[in-house]
Amino acid sequence: MTLRFGVVGTGAIGREHIDRITNKLSGGKIVAVTDVNLDSAKQTVEKHQLDAVIYPDDKALIADENVDAVLVTSWGPAHEATVVAAVEAGKYVFCEKPLATTAAGCMRIVNAEMKRGKKLVQVGFMRRYDSGYVQLKQVIDNNEIGEPLMIRAAHRNPTVGENYTTDMAVTDTLIHEIDVLHWLVNDDYKSVQVVFPKKTKNAHDKLQDPQLFTIETNSGIVMNVEVFVNCKYGYDIQCEVIGEDGIVKLPEFPSVVMRKNEKLSTSILNDWKYRFMDAYNVEIQDFIDSITKTGEPQGPTAWDGYIAAVTSDSCVKAQQTGEKEAITLQERPAFYSEKGLQTV
Amino acid sequence: MTLRFGVVGTGAIGREHIDRITNKLSGGKIVAVTDVNLDSAKQTVEKHQLDAVIYPDDKALIADENVDAVLVTSWGPAHEATVVAAVEAGKYVFCEKPLATTAAGCMRIVNAEMKRGKKLVQVGFMRRYDSGYVQLKQVIDNNEIGEPLMIRAAHRNPTVGENYTTDMAVTDTLIHEIDVLHWLVNDDYKSVQVVFPKKTKNAHDKLQDPQLFTIETNSGIVMNVEVFVNCKYGYDIQCEVIGEDGIVKLPEFPSVVMRKNEKLSTSILNDWKYRFMDAYNVEIQDFIDSITKTGEPQGPTAWDGYIAAVTSDSCVKAQQTGEKEAITLQERPAFYSEKGLQTV
Amino acid sequence: MTLRFGVVGTGAIGREHIDRITNKLSGGKIVAVTDVNLDSAKQTVEKHQLDAVIYPDDKALIADENVDAVLVTSWGPAHEATVVAAVEAGKYVFCEKPLATTAAGCMRIVNAEMKRGKKLVQVGFMRRYDSGYVQLKQVIDNNEIGEPLMIRAAHRNPTVGENYTTDMAVTDTLIHEIDVLHWLVNDDYKSVQVVFPKKTKNAHDKLQDPQLFTIETNSGIVMNVEVFVNCKYGYDIQCEVIGEDGIVKLPEFPSVVMRKNEKLSTSILNDWKYRFMDAYNVEIQDFIDSITKTGEPQGPTAWDGYIAAVTSDSCVKAQQTGEKEAITLQERPAFYSEKGLQTV
Amino acid sequence: MTLRFGVVGTGAIGREHIDRITNKLSGGKIVAVTDVNLDSAKQTVEKHQLDAVIYPDDKALIADENVDAVLVTSWGPAHEATVVAAVEAGKYVFCEKPLATTAAGCMRIVNAEMKRGKKLVQVGFMRRYDSGYVQLKQVIDNNEIGEPLMIRAAHRNPTVGENYTTDMAVTDTLIHEIDVLHWLVNDDYKSVQVVFPKKTKNAHDKLQDPQLFTIETNSGIVMNVEVFVNCKYGYDIQCEVIGEDGIVKLPEFPSVVMRKNEKLSTSILNDWKYRFMDAYNVEIQDFIDSITKTGEPQGPTAWDGYIAAVTSDSCVKAQQTGEKEAITLQERPAFYSEKGLQTV
Structure with a gap:
């Protein structure tokens, strides 16, 4: 089984994760991409030779049935809305820090996840x-x-x-x-x-x-x-x-x-990039493997966020x-x- | 592009490499398997849930057009014949040590490779x-x-x-x-x-x-x-x-x-298994990536063997x-x- | 020149310093000893085979013209009186910590030393x-x-x-x-x-x-x-x-x-005894050498006390x-x- | 008891040992000095303010009844004759390496010492x-x-x-x-x-x-x-x-x-001087203490030489x-x- 990712945010960290999932790790695949700057999304798809749909926004990407998991690497203030929407759609989420820019925002994600009744969210604390x-x-x-x-x-x-x-x-x-x-x-x-x-x-x-x-x-x-x-x-x-x-x-x-x-x-x-290089790889591989094998991610939760x-x-x-x-x-x-x- | 491997030898080291290529690395796939003990080959395919053809011997496996590269993890004395046959068929080879059990045997592989006019062989010196x-x-x-x-x-x-x-x-x-x-x-x-x-x-x-x-x-x-x-x-x-x-x-x-x-x-x-775990991963990923990008492996050559x-x-x-x-x-x-x- | 010590207090640390000066270092000699327990003083003289006068109290010891320097290794609360008396008599003092048990007591020593117009006192901070x-x-x-x-x-x-x-x-x-x-x-x-x-x-x-x-x-x-x-x-x-x-x-x-x-x-x-063994030796040797060469100790002062x-x-x-x-x-x-x- | 040294050879290493025995260690004293260059001997006595007799040669120095131990720090080829003479006179010897410049010379010292029936010689291997x-x-x-x-x-x-x-x-x-x-x-x-x-x-x-x-x-x-x-x-x-x-x-x-x-x-x-500084001090102090306490040196013997x-x-x-x-x-x-x- 391959975990199919939709990526929201194609800045530096987003591209790194795309490269990681595509060229270094096993069991994951990028199938959809979006960014507030659509040119960035397009360039990313080209540069990494992805077989991925480019969506105009996160909502459209989340709605794609081929997307199993949403990788949130957008600007921090945008995280909350994307994560809540993905959770409500029952999609897995890997969200780079911060989960949300406020404690209240994090709590809204926690509540959305509890309402959905299943752990879906992992926060990108790689240490x-x-x-x-x-x-x-x-x-x-x-x-x-x-x-x-x-x-x-x-x-x-x-x-x-x-x-x-x-x-x-x-x-x-x-x-x-x-x-x-x-x-x-x-x-x-x-x-x-x-x-x-x-x-x-x-x-x-x-x-x-x-x-x-x-x-x-x-x-x-x-x-x-x-x-x-x-x-x-x-x-x-x-x-x-x-x-x-x-x-x-x-x-x-x-x-x-x-x-x-x-x-x-x-x-x-x-x-700093070299210090936790291995940890980033292990983190994403674990996200993929845990979902594939147990049905839910095992890393830092929304509550940790x-x-x-x-x-x-x-x-x-x-x-x-x-x-x-x-x-x-x-x-x-x-x-x-x-x-x-x-x-x- | 995915590098399609045929594996000759499904003992301990063969299974480890199969697991590595299937579950940890990127860009490689096991498409064919053989072993002198066909039961071992079958069990390996089942255990690792491979979508791979089981062949009666190395010659048949090498002849499969879907096989890009032959992973030689059989008994040492069998290496030479498999490697020479694979080279003559123009297939890439990743051969665990020893390349051959005698210097003369290694030289026959060297000569076969030079005759083919292209570097195809990498020996498994992971250090x-x-x-x-x-x-x-x-x-x-x-x-x-x-x-x-x-x-x-x-x-x-x-x-x-x-x-x-x-x-x-x-x-x-x-x-x-x-x-x-x-x-x-x-x-x-x-x-x-x-x-x-x-x-x-x-x-x-x-x-x-x-x-x-x-x-x-x-x-x-x-x-x-x-x-x-x-x-x-x-x-x-x-x-x-x-x-x-x-x-x-x-x-x-x-x-x-x-x-x-x-x-x-x-x-x-x-x-000892833990000491060079990373090196084994890097080694095989480099074999895959070098062939994919440059058309030939960059690691230890037949001459090094x-x-x-x-x-x-x-x-x-x-x-x-x-x-x-x-x-x-x-x-x-x-x-x-x-x-x-x-x-x- | 030999620096002649009178020792006030023959407990564990006092005996150690006596052994140090007598058997390990150069340029110092024990010439007088006292302790509130005169038996302890006597035993110390015997055990270390000292050619030293045993005095009934610190005042008598300080008054001995053969005593150049007073080594104060008595009970903490007794330090102040001995140090002040020695300073007033113009004798050098090596005093184990504390210099005095109160800040006011230390200040009385500081004032006595300033009145005497010469640095005489070193406190036993060996680090x-x-x-x-x-x-x-x-x-x-x-x-x-x-x-x-x-x-x-x-x-x-x-x-x-x-x-x-x-x-x-x-x-x-x-x-x-x-x-x-x-x-x-x-x-x-x-x-x-x-x-x-x-x-x-x-x-x-x-x-x-x-x-x-x-x-x-x-x-x-x-x-x-x-x-x-x-x-x-x-x-x-x-x-x-x-x-x-x-x-x-x-x-x-x-x-x-x-x-x-x-x-x-x-x-x-x-x-802990082994950690600063060398420091104790260097400390006392420096006290001896500094006085011999420069006329005053160079270590931690009464003000540091x-x-x-x-x-x-x-x-x-x-x-x-x-x-x-x-x-x-x-x-x-x-x-x-x-x-x-x-x-x- | 003080061990009284006669020093044969006042070059660099000789002067260092003189300083060591005089100013850093306990229980030893320089009472006699000689050197092939008598001016060097005289300058050494003056510089270190020694209360020591200056002798014209090693034989005279060895004959001095006040000399308990001979410190041999002369030119290597001269060691053997001095050590043999000192041993025959029943004096203790601390001899810098080499004990003698030939194995035969060392054996003559060994034989002299055995003939005397008592261990007298220590060789300066400080490690x-x-x-x-x-x-x-x-x-x-x-x-x-x-x-x-x-x-x-x-x-x-x-x-x-x-x-x-x-x-x-x-x-x-x-x-x-x-x-x-x-x-x-x-x-x-x-x-x-x-x-x-x-x-x-x-x-x-x-x-x-x-x-x-x-x-x-x-x-x-x-x-x-x-x-x-x-x-x-x-x-x-x-x-x-x-x-x-x-x-x-x-x-x-x-x-x-x-x-x-x-x-x-x-x-x-x-x-290199700093590497074994402590060892030099311990070595000579041990030579002094061993002789004082046991009657013979405990360090490297003539046989080790x-x-x-x-x-x-x-x-x-x-x-x-x-x-x-x-x-x-x-x-x-x-x-x-x-x-x-x-x-x-």
């Missing part, structure tokens, strides 16, 4: 498919380090553009930690506080960089997460879980080991107030009670 | 597709360590079965280093000498283990390669290239980092004599003058 | 003499990582006794980071806030463990310091300085590298209030304007 | 006192890796002067591995073979560099030792012991860990012949049957 995080999760779930008590994480980019604003440290950057950390420890967030350390000379005038987030969970785990988007030296993702009986942390990205010029060194990535939105809002508020801000989720519906991906 | 070796090759080719002068390598297995004999340290184990090391430094082998260190208590009576091979190349590079197949602690592949201006070595296989019980540790693999056979023979002889033995290759035909895979 | 911290300091001072923006540190013990209380996480444990971190970045502290993460099952009932301290400096550097005294896995001191242009961290304590049982591992210390006391008080208060507490120092006297030990 | 090698030795002696089967070692210098000749790769460089490796595995050498790999462009015309020594022991352990004295990148000492149950290797020299410019790096030493001389001769012969050369020792006298320093 859960990274082999390092998967190993961390296994170590924790196997109780190898006892109860997790603290997490120390860092998300560092070498540099960001002039249009990157202080709140984007949450919505574009921290958002990945927000998703992956609660999944790692199987707990919900309770509060967040932000501290702004001395600002680096390498950040533009209006951007506060670095930032330190202290997030607490319901069970009392304290997570210190550093976001530093002009760290200069490279793209670097760190995550260390401190447990009662031991500590486990992510491996460094693998690299050959050099002895040269009085240095023993390995390479650090400069470009809602958690991310609520937490993100509190983090931005905490940036502004400097105070400890509550992270207040509605009660988790039984529909989402099974944790999605426990371990791969 | 050239491992990201670590690819990085080593890039460092060397970019002249980052100057001229390579020495290589120190080790091939260690935790244990081997009772049927593993001293010569298999060459034909089953060292054979991978034989292929990948000359490719790394773009040089040909000249001689080999073997030393047997004190034998481990963990090897069975008749097996000499460990063994140390000292291989010299035409330009004078000296390679010390340890084969230790009852090392107990894990499956471990080491390779370090010592150059005029620096040294580079393979990364350890990535693993989360634990602090527990007064140890700071990472995991070492126990099972011949080099491996000649070198392997000299290494076995050196095990027996204890002396330095010459490795004497025929002159490289111009047909094979372009080095296969330089860098990925 | 400044650890080769790892010395390297960190050099990297920072050489501007190799630009301005320091954040520090992440951890102080972990495998276990502590039943008598270890929550405030001792500051006064016995964090106190070392308090001294070494402001020295590292050449800055003064401004505030501290404490968070108590989920408590480990391995801590006794009344002890909060672990604890996370967020300390800010005048220039805005934010230091996250974890204290975790029942971490089980070993004695582990971590310190990482995040700068504008790079990051530098302490080396792991050196250990041979093992491959065994599917693990690649190094050892982590269990006992005062900084530690004030900061410690604020940290304990922050443990109790859960709020951000100010760290308010009196103005640094010109007398202490030269920073103590910049680099070794 | 046995390096904490890394000490840990290796403990791991092996504790049977943590089972029987050692192979050793892989490397001795690399960034560069050497024009006067460094091919045989000095043995007599000046490999000589340290020759001593420490047989001590590590508690075995005697049987044969050696040398291979010259492709020569680095960085070596001068007449120097063969690098060189690879394959040394076998009586029990069959095979040691591959690389000597590479123009490796450019730094001073680097590697030693890995491959055992039946596991592998252990020396730690890298400790260094802070940097993240900068897309590299994760530690520093490699450039200058003889082993080094015989092995060195065979290695130089193997450089010339390219063949496997025997290493033939006389039978070990019962007098030297206790292994010197087992573990520190």
Whole structure:
């Protein structure tokens, strides 16, 4: 069986997923495409030599009987409407982050999905498919380090553009930690506080960089997460879980080991694209395989998208107030009670 | 375009490649299958739900017009006849090692291919597709360590079965280093000498283990390669290239980092299957993509298979004599003058 | 020239220093000893075969003309009186931490020393003499990582006794980071806030463990310091300085590298005594050599002892209030304007 | 008790040991000095402010009743005569390598010492006192890796002067591995073979560099030792012991860990002096303490000096012949049957 995708949004990330499904993975096929810029949709079909119908809009694409799953890679503010429409039509959805730009929007998707009575939606949080995080999760779930008590994480980019604003440290950057950390420890967030350390000379005038987030969970785990988007030296993702009986942390990205010029060194990535390349592949392959084999996706759910939105809002508020801000989720519906991906 | 495979040999490795092409990679399809045990062929087709014709033998399979490429995963002694027949029929061939069991047999394949006037054959030396070796090759080719002068390598297995004999340290184990090391430094082998260190208590009576091979190349590079197949602690592949201006070595296989019980540790693999899993995938995907895009495979050639056979023979002889033995290759035909895979 | 020591306090640490000066270092000699328990003093003299006078109390010992320097290793609450008396007598003082048990007491020592007009006192903060911290300091001072923006540190013990209380996480444990971190970045502290993460099952009932301290400096550097005294896995001191242009961290304590049982591992210390053994030796040797060569000690000053006391008080208060507490120092006297030990 | 040294030879290494004994260590004192250049002796006494008699020659110095131990740091060819004279006078001897320039000369010292009936001589092989090698030795002696089967070692210098000749790769460089490796595995050498790999462009015309020594022991352990004295990148000492149950290797020299410019790096030493600085201190302190406490030195013996001389001769012969050369020792006298320093 082949899972037939309709793609909504043919920008950079959309094209990457199209290439992935067409040329690298197995069991998926692009059969329909749309974009607010129809020329972009046409060029994409040509460039990737797709045998795909070009639709004028998402509604028409969703209505195509040949479309099994909708890949939502449009502009963030457009996600909600497309996802709701696809869910109402009973189509599977793979939606890049954010699921919706507001917590209320996410909740509308959650409600639509519950009404439909079946899990259809997966949100594109790829870190859960990274082999390092998967190993961390296994170590924790196997109780190898006892109860997790603290997490120390860092998300560092070498540099960001002039249009990157202080709140984007949450919505574009921290958002990945927000998703992956609660999944790692199987707990919900309770509060967040932000501290702004001395600002680096390498950040533009209006951007506060670095930032330190202290997030607490319901069970009392304290997570210190550093976001530093002009760290200069490279793209670097760190995550260390401190447990009662031991500590486990992510491996460094693998690299050959050099002895040269009085240095023993390995390479650090400069470009984030390479860091989670494998995870993107595994993520989409898992979406295809899970639907093919079990009838529903097994990755991050619409509820996870809602958690991310609520937490993100509190983090931005905490940036502004400097105070400890509550992270207040509605009660988790039984529909989402099974944790999605426990371990791969 | 889809590359249509006929598979000759449905043992363990054959089934793995069938699963790979069918469920993990893109652009390939199994359309025909045969095995000396036809029941095995039938079970394979059923288990993997293949839409494939079952043929009584390799000749019939090769004759099928729907077969673009023959995947040779039969018993080693059967390889030569299948490969020659496929080449003569103008079919692409992906042949697991050994290309043939004798140097003369490899040369017959080389000659058949040259007669056909087109590169058709790729030998299954997957290490050239491992990201670590690819990085080593890039460092060397970019002249980052100057001229390579020495290589120190080790091939260690935790244990081997009772049927593993001293010569298999060459034909089953060292054979991978034989292929990948000359490719790394773009040089040909000249001689080999073997030393047997004190034998481990963990090897069975008749097996000499460990063994140390000292291989010299035409330009004078000296390679010390340890084969230790009852090392107990894990499956471990080491390779370090010592150059005029620096040294580079393979990364350890990535693993989360634990602090527990007064140890700071990472995991070492126990099972060889996981070590080159990615390399197997990249290898076959590259075979498919290269043929689709360029009309010929870009990986290890029939000539590389011949080099491996000649070198392997000299290494076995050196095990027996204890002396330095010459490795004497025929002159490289111009047909094979372009080095296969330089860098990925 | 030999520096002649009078030792006040012959408990464990006192005896260690006596052994160090007598049997491992050069240029120092024990000539006088006292202890509140005179039997302990006598046994020490006998056991170490010292040619030393036993005095009934610190005042008599200080009055001995043969005593050049007083080594204060008595009970903490007794330190202040001994140090003040020694300073007033113009004797050099090496005082184990704390300099005094209160900030006011430290200030009385500071004033006594300034009145005497000469630096006489060194406080036993040995980390400044650890080769790892010395390297960190050099990297920072050489501007190799630009301005320091954040520090992440951890102080972990495998276990502590039943008598270890929550405030001792500051006064016995964090106190070392308090001294070494402001020295590292050449800055003064401004505030501290404490968070108590989920408590480990391995801590006794009344002890909060672990604890996370967020300390800010005048220039805005934010230091996250974890204290975790029942971490089980070993004695582990971590310190990482995040700068504008790079990051530098302490080396792991050196250990041979093992491959065994599917693990690649190094050892982590269990006992804190081994971690700073070299630093203790270098510290006391530097005290001896500096006085011999320059006439005054070059290590942590009485003012550093005062900084530690004030900061410690604020940290304990922050443990109790859960709020951000100010760290308010009196103005640094010109007398202490030269920073103590910049680099070794 | 203070061990009173007479120093024969006030060149660079002699002055370093004088400074060490005078200013860094405990329990030793320089009371007499001589040198073939008496001005050098006088300047040394002045510079180090020694209270020491200057003698016209080694015989006079040895005859001084105040001299307990003779420190031999003269020119190599002069060692034998001084050591024999000192032994015959019943004085302790610490002799820098070589003990004598010929195996016959070493044997004359051995015979003199046996005749005197007491161990008096220690040879200056400091690596046995390096904490890394000490840990290796403990791991092996504790049977943590089972029987050692192979050793892989490397001795690399960034560069050497024009006067460094091919045989000095043995007599000046490999000589340290020759001593420490047989001590590590508690075995005697049987044969050696040398291979010259492709020569680095960085070596001068007449120097063969690098060189690879394959040394076998009586029990069959095979040691591959690389000597590479123009490796450019730094001073680097590697030693890995491959055992039946596991592998252990020396730690890298400790260094802070940097993240900068897309590299994760530690520093490699450039200058050999820093690598074994601690070992030199421990070595001489142990010589002093052992004599003071047990009446005889516990370090490398005259017999170890003889082993080094015989092995060195065979290695130089193997450089010339390219063949496997025997290493033939006389039978070990019962007098030297206790292994010197087992573990520190």
